Amino acid sequence: MAPASPLDRWPARIAAVLIAVAGLALMGWLGRDELSRGTLAFSGGGTPVAGSAVDSAPANPRLDACLSERVGAVDKMREEGIVTPAQYDTFRARAVAFCEAEFPPQR
Numbered sequence: 001m002a003p004a005s006p007l008d009r010w011p012a013r014i015a016a017v018l019i020a021v022a023g024l025a026l027m028g029w030l031g032r033d034e035l036s037r038g039t040l041a042f043s044g045g046g047t048p049v050a051g052s053a054v055d056s057a058p059a060n061p062r063l064d065a066c067l068s069e070r071v072g073a074v075d076k077m078r079e080e081g082i083v084t085p086a087q088y089d090t091f092r093a094r095a096v097a098f099c100e101a102e103f104p105p106q107r
Helices: 010-030 032-036 061-079 085-102
Strands: none
Touching: 010 032, 061 085
């Protein structure tokens, strides 16, 4: 029987677990801003729900202008009956995501 490799022993396994935990902790630390930011949530009427990123973000005039224009266009399509309610929710979420990607909320 050949001697066991050092990688097959319990210290190596403990080291592997510690490295995995450290990697997960590093990922959490680096992504802490994204993890702590609230998700965009809108009620059925299209108004932001308390605790959403739109409510908690400081004012950004360029973001506000983009949201006003893009979400306004989606609201108009809904009023004219161009989009279904399911499409409206999707289009509105995409408009908000686009504006936040172009003009991130100021922290």
